[in-house]
Amino acid sequence: MQVSLPGLLVVVAILVIAYYSRGMLIIGLVASQAFGATAIMTLTFLGGSSPLIYTMFAALLVTAVAARRRFWFDLGTVFGSIRPVWILTSLMAYAIIGAWLFPRFFEGQTTVFVQSKNRGSVVEASLAPVSGNTSQTGYFILGGLTAIALCALLLHSNRIDQVRRGFFLWCGLHAGMGLVDLVGKNAGAGDLLAPIKTANYALITQAVEAGFVRITGPFSEASSFASVSLACLAFCYTYWRKTKSRLAQWLAGILLFLTVLSTSSTAYVGLTLLCLPVAFSMLVSVLRGRVEREEILITAFMATGVVAIMGVSLYNAGVLEPFVRLLNSTIISKADSASGLERTYWNIKSLQSFLDTSGLGVGFGSSRASSWPIAVLSQLGVFGSLMMAIMVGVLVSGIGRLREWVDPETEAVVTSVRNASLAGIIASSVSGGSADPGILFFTG
Numbered sequence: 001m002q003v004s005l006p007g008l009l010v011v012v013a014i015l016v017i018a019y020y021s022r023g024m025l026i027i028g029l030v031a032s033q034a035f036g037a038t039a040i041m042t043l044t045f046l047g048g049s050s051p052l053i054y055t056m057f058a059a060l061l062v063t064a065v066a067a068r069r070r071f072w073f074d075l076g077t078v079f080g081s082i083r084p085v086w087i088l089t090s091l092m093a094y095a096i097i098g099a100w101l102f103p104r105f106f107e108g109q110t111t112v113f114v115q116s117k118n119r120g121s122v123v124e125a126s127l128a129p130v131s132g133n134t135s136q137t138g139y140f141i142l143g144g145l146t147a148i149a150l151c152a153l154l155l156h157s158n159r160i161d162q163v164r165r166g167f168f169l170w171c172g173l174h175a176g177m178g179l180v181d182l183v184g185k186n187a188g189a190g191d192l193l194a195p196i197k198t199a200n201y202a203l204i205t206q207a208v209e210a211g212f213v214r215i216t217g218p219f220s221e222a223s224s225f226a227s228v229s230l231a232c233l234a235f236c237y238t239y240w241r242k243t244k245s246r247l248a249q250w251l252a253g254i255l256l257f258l259t260v261l262s263t264s265s266t267a268y269v270g271l272t273l274l275c276l277p278v279a280f281s282m283l284v285s286v287l288r289g290r291v292e293r294e295e296i297l298i299t300a301f302m303a304t305g306v307v308a309i310m311g312v313s314l315y316n317a318g319v320l321e322p323f324v325r326l327l328n329s330t331i332i333s334k335a336d337s338a339s340g341l342e343r344t345y346w347n348i349k350s351l352q353s354f355l356d357t358s359g360l361g362v363g364f365g366s367s368r369a370s371s372w373p374i375a376v377l378s379q380l381g382v383f384g385s386l387m388m389a390i391m392v393g394v395l396v397s398g399i400g401r402l403r404e405w406v407d408p409e410t411e412a413v414v415t416s417v418r419n420a421s422l423a424g425i426i427a428s429s430v431s432g433g434s435a436d437p438g439i440l441f442f443t444g
Contacts, residue, residue, distance in 0.1 A: 001042070003040070004040060004050075007039050007053055010053055011053050011056060014032055014053070014057075017031070018166075021166075023162030023165060026159060026162040027169060028060075029054065029058060029166070030167055030169070030170045030443065031169040031170050032052075032057045033054050033228070033439060033440060034174045034177065035053055035054075035196065036219035036225070036228060037196075037203070037218060038052060038053050040052070040055065049131065050198070050200035050201075052199060054439055055142060058142050058143070058145075059142065061149050062142070066149075074155070077152075082155075085147075085148060087394075089148075090387060091388065094384050094387065095137055096364075098364055098381070098384065099133040099136075102360060102361055103127055103130070103133060106356070106357050110126075110357060110362065111349060111353065112125060112126075112350075112353060112362055113125075113349070113367050113368040114367065114368065115132070121202070122346075122368055124349070127366060132366065133363055135365065136365030139436055140364060143436065143438070143439050146439065146443070150442075160410050160413050163413055164239075167235055167417060168247065168248075170232065171232040171235060174217065175255055178215055178254075178255075180193065180217075181216060181217045182215050182258065191216070193216075197218070197220065201220040202221075205221070207221075212263050214262065214264070215258060215261055223266040226266045226267035227266055227424060227428065227431070228427075229258055229259040229262060230270045230423045230424070230426070231421070231424040231440060232251070233274070234274060234419040234420045234422070236248045236252035238416040238420075239412055239413070242412035266427055266430045270423070282295050346368065346433075347374045350374050351377070353378050354378045360381040361377070361384060363379060364379050364380065364436075367379060368433045369433055370432075370433060372435070372437065376435045378435075379435040396422065398414065398415060417444050421440050421444025422444075
């Protein structure tokens, strides 16, 4: 085991900020998600797995809740009043059993994609137990335990303000580091955030797409940065529409700017999907004759952008040529590129492994895909996928009828967090490789 000094320094900095923000556990957990390539240590006995710093905050939260004198009473209350927790617990148990059993039961009967120890890339191999069965399942179980611990904390205490401040800190850190990365690369200074990227990942931070530098922020690649940008954008936009917060409005604008300039297919496809419910809600407002000022502002902003683009193209069509090349390389021709063909092959073989195991799956962490739903289906099988679908359904439904009984601020925070989690799921569905939905899913 090798401890990361930069990771420890980042952890200490977050703890100090969270302490003075009067919410060390919750604020620290949420804010730590901004550092997507900062590891706290490297576990050599697990094939070089490098847990990110959020795992430390999640472990601290779970430990703190478990150490309370009312722990068993709180746990009973959670299981007695929140029925989806039973589904989550069953899914965690199934993931543990499947991660140990299925790679051994179906060993050699299908092919999977695993991380090569020698080449540092993803390679195709026969199904067999791998270190990912332990590490990926461990992250998933930690996420599930974190969700249960948060339920115990929020069930008896009004900590919604801590959740709000934690998410705003997360979005602010993400936007700030994204701007630093954008300015640094365009100024020729390179990756200014490289010192904090200590995770044992393949770092693709100096890539260029159609003449544009790819924004990676504190993450290892542009698609990961884009996925979190979409989640942060969903939170800030929703909170702005609910509360008219100026801070949320400015953050949403900056995050939209960074998402558009990230040069990631995940960003553009995800942003298109997220715009659909926004457009639908605006259409409903028009039909009801209750158009809000914020909707007029959005429409005016979009109209101004379209007019500006048309004016520039009429004056000098060559100015827009780099942007046309960017859209062509990231969206139109993406499926025919080497990367697109490779990821399509991953998904096809993952679906084949699902069939080869008679719908039981290859086990959690056994393989890699290029879409979260396909990864879930191939690793967890029919039974596990059904439970995961139920959990996503619970997330989609939100607080439901309880909306009438909570105050507007609580409803705004809960809805914003839910939308951020759903945006993260949408981004993972575009390019996610693991069946683990991520800590944001469990936080939501």
